[in-house]
Amino acid sequence: MPTDFKLQDTKGTDWDALAAEYKSFSSGPATASIKSLLSRTNATLPFAQATAILDNGCGPGPITAALLETHGAELPASCPILAADFSEGMVKQVDEAKARALAAGEEGWQRVQTKVLDAMDLQGVADGSQSHVLAGWVYFMTADPNKCLSESLRVLAPGGVLACTAWEGSEWLDVMNTLKGVRPDLKLPELPKAWSDAGLLKGELERAGFREVVCEKVAVKMQFERHETLVEWLLTKLPHIVAVTKDLSEEEMGRYREAATKLCREYCPNAPGELSGRSLLAIGRK
Numbered sequence: 001m002p003t004d005f006k007l008q009d010t011k012g013t014d015w016d017a018l019a020a021e022y023k024s025f026s027s028g029p030a031t032a033s034i035k036s037l038l039s040r041t042n043a044t045l046p047f048a049q050a051t052a053i054l055d056n057g058c059g060p061g062p063i064t065a066a067l068l069e070t071h072g073a074e075l076p077a078s079c080p081i082l083a084a085d086f087s088e089g090m091v092k093q094v095d096e097a098k099a100r101a102l103a104a105g106e107e108g109w110q111r112v113q114t115k116v117l118d119a120m121d122l123q124g125v126a127d128g129s130q131s132h133v134l135a136g137w138v139y140f141m142t143a144d145p146n147k148c149l150s151e152s153l154r155v156l157a158p159g160g161v162l163a164c165t166a167w168e169g170s171e172w173l174d175v176m177n178t179l180k181g182v183r184p185d186l187k188l189p190e191l192p193k194a195w196s197d198a199g200l201l202k203g204e205l206e207r208a209g210f211r212e213v214v215c216e217k218v219a220v221k222m223q224f225e226r227h228e229t230l231v232e233w234l235l236t237k238l239p240h241i242v243a244v245t246k247d248l249s250e251e252e253m254g255r256y257r258e259a260a261t262k263l264c265r266e267y268c269p270n271a272p273g274e275l276s277g278r279s280l281l282a283i284g285r286k
Contacts, residue, residue: 032220033165033279034066034136040214040283041132041163047071050079051131054155056148057119057138058083060093064112067134068101072108082125084117091116120147128157135164137279140195149208156286162210163283165218166195170277171267172222176234176241178259182252189240201282210284218281221274230275231260 041047047067053075055064064083083094091114101109117123119135120142133156139148152162167173169191177188194200202215224230235241235257248256267275 045161048074053132055083056135168278171275205284213284215282218279223274
């Protein structure tokens with residue numbers, strides 16, 4: 001296994017099997033960031049004025065669900081929401097969430113459509129067609145984040161708003177990085193520097209052509225029931241971790257679990273408990 005495996009080396013199919021389980025992650029540490037993303041976006045360009053919204057890299061749909069819950073009543077009746085992801089499995093999760101919501105009488109979900117799309121190439125999304133593009137933890141995981149930004153700029157209407165999130169760092173990332181103590185020759189993917197620093201991220205959006213750019217930090221938490229259960233999920237479910245560790249022996253994997261669990265307990269001795277992280281939220285206008 002190459003030691004320079006990168007986040008962008010994962011494919012849509014790599015995330016398909018994880019789609020259902022990923023809901024627990026995206027609804028955990030993502031909650032505070034999604035709340036801030038929607039609040040700051042609404043303050044920049046009210047959802048009451050939305051003409052079309054793209055949830056870009058939607059995953060299992062936590063941003064779309066939160067948008068409908070918090071601002072659904074404000075959205076114009078004619079405003080569609082497109083939830084798009086490069087993973088068919090993730091898109092299927094949104095379709096299933098929509099079906100459940102409509103069956104429960106949540107009519108706001110009727111405006112949600114889904115599509116399998118690559119954030120770097122939004123085929124079929126017309127120029128200037130969106131008033132809002134919301135992108136949670138996706139652009140920095142692609143092969144070319146700048147293409148994601150240029151595509152977002154292309155599909156936004158003049159004055160439209162992009163709101164995107166990234167990670168500055170987290171205790172659960174530190175937990176996963178205990179691999180270096182077991183196999184120093186293996187290296188987990190690193191967060192791109194330009195997307196893990198608030199000042200640098202602001203510059204990325206400005207160079208892409210966005211104006212009035214603001215970037216802020218948001219404290220987040222990952223709650224867990226048992227240290228061992230969280231570690232098992234982190235080490236055996238996330239596609240980039242699975243790819244890097246696929247050739248580890250059973251003994252090495254056991255030592256990895258032990259080291260990761262030890263650090264997890266150091267960060268949070270009690271269980272149930274929570275680990276801390278720092279998300280970045282960047283907002284800019286076309």
